Amino acid sequence: MEKKPLDQLTAAEIGAALKETKAAYDAFQAKKLSLNMARGKPGPEQLDITMPLLAALPADADPHSESGDDCRNYGLLSGITEAKKLFADILGANPDEVLVGGNSSLELMFACMQISYVKGIAGCTPWSRLDEVKFLCPVPGYDRHFAITEYFGVKMIPVPTDENGPDMATVKQYVESDASVKGIWCVPIYANPSGIVYSDDTVRAFAALKPAAKDFRIYWDNAYCIHHLAADPKKPLTINQACAEAGSEGLFYQFASTSKITFPGAGVAVMNTAKANLDEISKHLGVQTIGYDKLNMLRHVRFFGNADNMRAHMEKHRAILVPKFAAVLDMLEQEIAPLGIGTWTKPEGGYFVSFNAPKGTAKRIVQLCKEAGVTLTGAGATYPYKNDPDDSNIRIAPTYPSPAELKQAMELFCICVKLAALEKLA
Amino acid sequence: MEKKPLDQLTAAEIGAALKETKAAYDAFQAKKLSLNMARGKPGPEQLDITMPLLAALPADADPHSESGDDCRNYGLLSGITEAKKLFADILGANPDEVLVGGNSSLELMFACMQISYVKGIAGCTPWSRLDEVKFLCPVPGYDRHFAITEYFGVKMIPVPTDENGPDMATVKQYVESDASVKGIWCVPIYANPSGIVYSDDTVRAFAALKPAAKDFRIYWDNAYCIHHLAADPKKPLTINQACAEAGSEGLFYQFASTSKITFPGAGVAVMNTAKANLDEISKHLGVQTIGYDKLNMLRHVRFFGNADNMRAHMEKHRAILVPKFAAVLDMLEQEIAPLGIGTWTKPEGGYFVSFNAPKGTAKRIVQLCKEAGVTLTGAGATYPYKNDPDDSNIRIAPTYPSPAELKQAMELFCICVKLAALEKLA
Numbered sequence: 084m085e086k087k088p089l090d091q092l093t094a095a096e097i098g099a100a101l102k103e104t105k106a107a108y109d110a111f112q113a114k115k116l117s118l119n120m121a122r123g124k125p126g127p128e129q130l131d132i133t134m135p136l137l138a139a140l141p142a143d144a145d146p147h148s149e150s151g152d153d154c155r156n157y158g159l160l161s162g163i164t165e166a167k168k169l170f171a172d173i174l175g176a177n178p179d180e181v182l183v184g185g186n187s188s189l190e191l192m193f194a195c196m197q198i199s200y201v202k203g204i205a206g207c208t209p210w211s212r213l214d215e216v217k218f219l220c221p222v223p224g225y226d227r228h229f230a231i232t233e234y235f236g237v238k239m240i241p242v243p244t245d246e247n248g249p250d251m252a253t254v255k256q257y258v259e260s261d262a263s264v265k266g267i268w269c270v271p272i273y274a275n276p277s278g279i280v281y282s283d284d285t286v287r288a289f290a291a292l293k294p295a296a297k298d299f300r301i302y303w304d305n306a307y308c309i310h311h312l313a314a315d316p317k318k319p320l321t322i323n324q325a326c327a328e329a330g331s332e333g334l335f336y337q338f339a340s341t342s343k344i345t346f347p348g349a350g351v352a353v354m355n356t357a358k359a360n361l362d363e364i365s366k367h368l369g370v371q372t373i374g375y376d377k378l379n380m381l382r383h384v385r386f387f388g389n390a391d392n393m394r395a396h397m398e399k400h401r402a403i404l405v406p407k408f409a410a411v412l413d414m415l416e417q418e419i420a421p422l423g424i425g426t427w428t429k430p431e432g433g434y435f436v437s438f439n440a441p442k443g444t445a446k447r448i449v450q451l452c453k454e455a456g457v458t459l460t461g462a463g464a465t466y467p468y469k470n471d472p473d474d475s476n477i478r479i480a481p482t483y484p485s486p487a488e489l490k491q492a493m494e495l496f497c498i499c500v501k502l503a504a505l506e507k508l509a
Numbered sequence: 510m511e512k513k514p515l516d517q518l519t520a521a522e523i524g525a526a527l528k529e530t531k532a533a534y535d536a537f538q539a540k541k542l543s544l545n546m547a548r549g550k551p552g553p554e555q556l557d558i559t560m561p562l563l564a565a566l567p568a569d570a571d572p573h574s575e576s577g578d579d580c581r582n583y584g585l586l587s588g589i590t591e592a593k594k595l596f597a598d599i600l601g602a603n604p605d606e607v608l609v610g611g612n613s614s615l616e617l618m619f620a621c622m623q624i625s626y627v628k629g630i631a632g633c634t635p636w637s638r639l640d641e642v643k644f645l646c647p648v649p650g651y652d653r654h655f656a657i658t659e660y661f662g663v664k665m666i667p668v669p670t671d672e673n674g675p676d677m678a679t680v681k682q683y684v685e686s687d688a689s690v691k692g693i694w695c696v697p698i699y700a701n702p703s704g705i706v707y708s709d710d711t712v713r714a715f716a717a718l719k720p721a722a723k724d725f726r727i728y729w730d731n732a733y734c735i736h737h738l739a740a741d742p743k744k745p746l747t748i749n750q751a752c753a754e755a756g757s758e759g760l761f762y763q764f765a766s767t768s769k770i771t772f773p774g775a776g777v778a779v780m781n782t783a784k785a786n787l788d789e790i791s792k793h794l795g796v797q798t799i800g801y802d803k804l805n806m807l808r809h810v811r812f813f814g815n816a817d818n819m820r821a822h823m824e825k826h827r828a829i830l831v832p833k834f835a836a837v838l839d840m841l842e843q844e845i846a847p848l849g850i851g852t853w854t855k856p857e858g859g860y861f862v863s864f865n866a867p868k869g870t871a872k873r874i875v876q877l878c879k880e881a882g883v884t885l886t887g888a889g890a891t892y893p894y895k896n897d898p899d900d901s902n903i904r905i906a907p908t909y910p911s912p913a914e915l916k917q918a919m920e921l922f923c924i925c926v927k928l929a930a931l932e933k934l935a
Contacts, residue, residue, distance in 0.1 A: 122583065130581040134568045137804075142564040146556070155556040155772040157548065185611050186802045193797035197623060201637075201661065211627075211637040227799075234796045235627065346581040349804035370660045371619035373653075376612045376802065378563075378775035 086421035089504055101505040108455065108502055111495045116456030118492045123275070123434035124483040125343055125400070126407075132399045133345045139386035140378060154377035160369050161361070162353075166380040170353040172390035173309060174337060175321035181355045182365065185375040188340040188352035192302060193231050195336050195354075198367045199265065199298060200235045205363070207298035210235065210265065219257055219267035221249035223437055223465030223476045225275040228268040228304070232467070237265070239467035244277060248285035255292060262295040266302055272319060273307035276437040276465055276478035278430025283320040290325035292334065300360075301335040308339055309397050312405055313431035323355070333357040336364075341383060343400075343434065344393060351376075351383050407481040410489050411436050418497035424504040427479075436479040437465070444503040445474045451499035457492045514849035515930055527931040534881065534928055537921045542882030544918045549701070549860035550909040551769055551826070552833075558825045559771045565812035566804060580803035586795050587787070588779075592806040596779040598816035599735060600765060601747035607781045608791065611801040614766040614778035618728060619657050621762050621780075624793045625691065625724060626661045631789070633724035636661065636691065645683055645693035647675040649863060649891030649902045651701040654694040654730065658893070663691070665893035670703060674711035681718060688721040692728055698745060699733035702863040702891055702904035704856025709746040716751035718760065726786075727761040734765055735823050738831055739857035749781070759783040762790075767809060769826075769860065770819060777802075777809050833907040836915050837862050844923035850930040853905075862905040863891070870929035871900045877925035883918045 085096075092100065140146075146155045148163040161167070162183025171178040184191050203209035210216045218232050222241040232239050240257065243250045248271070257264045269289070271281040281289075289301055303322050326332050333356070341350035356364070387393045412429055415438070419425045427438045440448055445462035452459050460478040463469035484492055511522075518526065566572075572581045574589040587593070588609025597604040610617050629635035636642045644658050648667040658665050666683065669676045674697070683690045695715070697707040707715075715727055729748050752758050759782070767776035782790070813819045838855055841864070845851045853864045866874055871888035878885050886904040889895040910918055 124583050127579060127582075130572070130579065133581075134570075134572075136568075137566055137570060138568040140563055142560045142562075144560075144563060146560075153553060153556065155559075155774055156553075157550050157768075157773040187798045187800075190798045197627070200627065201623070227796075230796050234793070342583075346804060347583040348581055348800055349802045367660070370653075370656050372613045372616045374613075374774055376775045376805070378772060379802070379805070 088421070088423035089508060090423060092508070097505060097508050101502070101509050104498060104502045104505055107498050108451065111498060112455045114456070116491060116495070118456060118484055118488050119458045120480050120484060120492055121458045121460045122483070123343070123480050125347060126403065126483050126485070129400055129403050129482070130346060132396070136345055136382060136386045140382040144385075146378065146381070148377070148381065154381045157373050159377060160365055160372070160374050162375060163377050163380050163384070165384045166351065169384055169387060169390055169393070170339065171355070173393065174305060174339060174353070174355050175323050176337070176355040177323070180358055180361055181353060182361055183375065183380055184352040184354060186342075186348065186350055186352060186379070188304070188306065188338040188342070188354075189227055189231070191352055191354045192228070192304065192338055194368060194371070195300070195302070195364060196231055196235055196237075198364060202367055203298065205298045207296070210237070213263070215263045217257075217261065217264045219249075219254060219264060220467045221267070221269065222467070223276055223471075223478070224268060225270060225304070226460070226464040226469075228302070229467050232268070241467055242267070244274070244279065246279055248279065248281035251285055251288040255288065258292050258294050258299060260295060264294070265296055265298055266300050268302050268304065270304050270306060271322065272305060273310060273430055273433025275306065275433065276435035276476075278428045278433050278435060278437065280317050280319050280431070286320040286322060286325045287329070289322065290329035290331050290334065292331070294334075303335045303337040305337055305339045307343070307433040309394055310343055310434070311397065311401060311432040312408055316432060333360050336360065344396065345383065349379065351380055404482060406486060407489055408436065410486060411479060411481045411493055414490070414493040414497055419500055422501065422504070425500055434480060434482055436481060438477045438479055439475045440477060440500055441504050441507065442473045442475050444500070444507060445471060445477050447503040447506070448477060448496075448499045451502060452496060455495050455499070457495050459496075512847035514847070515934060516849060518934070523931060523934050527928070527935055530924060530928045530931055533924050534877065537924060538881045540882070540917075542917060542921070544882060544910055544914050545884045546906045546910060546918055547884045547886045548909070549769070549906050551773060552829065552909050552911070555826055555829050555908070556772060558822070562771055562808060562812045566808040570811075572804065572807070574803070574807065580807045583799050585803060586791055586798070586800050588801060589803050589806050589810070591810045592777065595810055595813065595816055595819070596765065596781070599819065600731060600763060600779070600781050601749050602763070602781040603749070606784055606787055607779060608787055609801065609806055610778040610780060612768075612774065612776055612778060612805070614730070614732065614764040614768070614780075615653055615657070617778055617780045618654070618730065618764055620794060620797070621726070621728070621790060622657055622661055622663075624790060628793055629724065631724045633722070636663070639689070641689045643683075643687065643690045645675075645680060645690060646893045647694065648893070649702050649897075649904070650694060651696060651730070652886070652890040652895075654728070655893045658694070667893055668693075670700070670705065672705055674705065674707035677711055677714040681714065684718050684720050684725060686721060690720070691722055691724055692726050694728050694730065696730050696732060697748065698731060699736060699856055699859025701732065701859065702861035702902075704854045704859050704861060704863065706743050706745050706857070712746045712748060712751045713755070715748065716755035716757050716760065718757070720760075729761045729763040731763055731765045733769070733859040735820055736769060736860070737823065737827060737858040738834055742858060759786050762786065770822065771809065775805065777806055830908060832912060833915055834862065836912060837905060837907045837919055840916070840919040840923055845926055848927065848930070851926055860906060860908055862907060864903045864905055865901045866903060866926055867930050867933065868899045868901050870926070870933055871897060871903050873929040873932070874903060874922075874925045877928060878922060881921055881925070883921050885922075
């Protein structure tokens with residue numbers, strides 16, 4: 084099959100290309116692959132580099148924190164001081180404004196929304212008693228954010244995103260005029276799935292918001308804050324600094340975790356917000372738990388020592404991930420670019436490549452891949468209610484498969500993109 | 510001060526005893542103690558016996574579960590199979606009906622109530638949309654259960670308890686006639702704080718309930734299931750067996766954890782209920798977390814190997830705790846029994862001695878102790894809304910202080926009980 088834009092093909096050429104591509108697809112099906120590129124999971128070789136963490140708290144360890152508290156016992160709902168300091172350094176936050184939680188930042192995000200829903204925050208009516216509550220959802224975005232929002236019956240409003248972040252004129256319009264808009268989901272650094280880094284102007288525009296609702300909060304999910312792929316990463320303005328400059332310190336809840344720094348199943352999650360917010364959230368969190376796993380916090384602190392060592396650890400991840408992302412991007416460049424049937428991001432960090440297929444073909448591509456043994460994130464998953472109006476966006480997660488598997492999976496992916504495009508043209 | 514029943518004292522004797530007891534109290538205040546008997550916290554020597562757990566998953570460990578899953582990575586919301594088996598053995602449950610969670614069983618209880626409140630279970634209306642929801646609360650009971658219930662605005666109805674458990678006639682009457690009664694809190698083995706073990710008849714009566722509400726559940730908090738103080742512990746009927754015999758398998762949510770087996774801050778929690786219930790709960794839990802800490806599950810499984818070894822581990826706790834409970838009981842027997850100013854439990858397991866002071870003196874006793882440097886659980890805490898109608902019950906937690914501290918604290922406690930009783934008589 085000649086590599087030229089598909090829209091320049093004659094009907095006869097389309098027929099021939101379709102036949103040829105179908106044959107290539109059938110050949111792949113015969114291989115009976117079973118590969119998964121659905122989730123942003125680290126690969127085993129990434130997990131291996133963190134194994135020494137397990138020895139950082141041996142049987143003869145001193146189980147006490149800096150403050151002298153016994154980390155084996157109950158207590159210290161907001162976590163141990165040294166873990167707060169470590170994360171505060173990473174996030175550009177004040178340690179007093181940090182709560183170190185369990186193994187899941189998603190759980191902390193859920194808890195925040197649950198508290199607003201059940202109890203209400205900042206003296207406002209609990210959302211459960213309001214007729215309508217809305218959340219802004221920059222798209223494409225993270226399906227688990229959308230699932231939490233849908234769980235609480237909160238209406239999701241998609242907001243378009245460009246290379247600088249969400250369209251801030253739209254955000255401002257909603258947030259400042261509609262008191263039923265209670266929040267917005269943001270992944271400010273290496274966004275899931277687009278990989279974009281919010282520009283400093285965007286961060287400043289967030290900090291400058293004057294919400295109509297007193298209980299509006301920016302859910303700032305900084306999941307990939309130090310997860311660079313570029314050798315010389317951008318140094319974006321932090322939400323802490325922007326809000327401090329704007330005098331809007333209480334505007335955001337920031338989240339992060341070591342899920343993709345140490346272990347996804349056994350890392351440490353963190354939340355950062357203004358002291359008054361944190362005190363209010365903590366009062367409610369104290370009803371649902373006596374405290375989080377402080378030994379795992381201590382294990383992490385003793386393993387890393389400081390934030391610079393944590394950043395250095397990320398270089399090891401980078402060394403593993405750069406070739407994987409390159410494999411995906413090279414294949415797309417080689418197989419798809421000449422045909423003019425797709426655009427995609429070239430992320431400088433994070434866990435995803437966001438691929439935009441010709442309108443109306445994403446579901447078909449994911450189905451074709453599935454039927455040939457490669458599972459992708461469901462088409463539409465990157466939109467609220469799984470509704471991608473263009474049926475175009477597909478999230479590619481290159482991190483988990485081995486390089487050899489990734490090559491196969493991407494070969495198949497490119498065949499499926501072509502096949503779906505040709506089917507549509509035929 | 511002569512040791513005879515205070516109600517036989519003359520007015521003059523009361524005056525003299527008051528003076529003498531006040532002097533003893535003042536002498537204690539001068540010691541400037543700072544001791545805490547407020548919470549059921551294991552003592553440091555109990556935590557020390559579990560330190561080898563930290564070495565059970567070394568840096569060169571195979572991080573895979575029996576099923577071949579990598580415990581370091583995302584996935585397996587309900588936990589790893591071998592951990593389910595371990596807890597199933599302890600609880601007399603089917604491993605398929607077990608979910609292994611994070612470090613907090615309280616968090617799982619909260620999640621269950623949250624799901625009923627926000628989403629509704631078994632096809633029933635979410636509690637947030639009902640005018641009234643009630644929970645039965647056997648008293649005295651556990652303050653953190655009551656706090657969760659109050660959080661969701663659920664009305665708490667105290668139910669009296671005797672040495673066999675809650676008054677089942679009252680329970681049956683409420684549960685079978687009132688569809689707004691959605692649950693009951695139970696600590697069936699070594700109840701918090703009374704230490705009682707529900708009789709087999711009581712467990713059968715629970716299993717035989719025919720609730721008016723389809724979404725009624727028994728919250729069976731088996732926190733102290735293997736936490737024996739007696740050498741030859743009772744073997745009570747399990748809720749699983751009772752409900753299997755009664756054909757009421759979906760009636761209960763059972764909870765437990767290793768908080769007081771390994772580490773309170775870094776243990777593993779567990780939930781057990783009929784498969785259909787567990788599937789429904791899991792679907793909702795999957796919105797709030799991707800999964801719990803599987804490496805800590807693996808660490809626990811490799812440390813214990815099997816349930817018998819876990820039971821053997823509890824013997825080490827027993828050896829530490831028996832003298833502490835004896836110290837408390839001996840002191841009460843010696844100082845309070847002759848005066849006829851209190852009754853108390855002599856638990857065969859668990860973490861508490863439940864003390865009933867003369868009516869109207871519990872708050873005063875706790876205050877007196879506090880002002881002399883010994884913190885007790887707040888008077889009233891063992892009742893819903895912190896409202897002990899008799900102002901009588903005080904929960905004594907002997908586990909955390911050292912034996913020497915415990916002796917001092919109990920000396921002071923007895924002085925305060927006497928002082929409060931005498932003040933009332935004077």
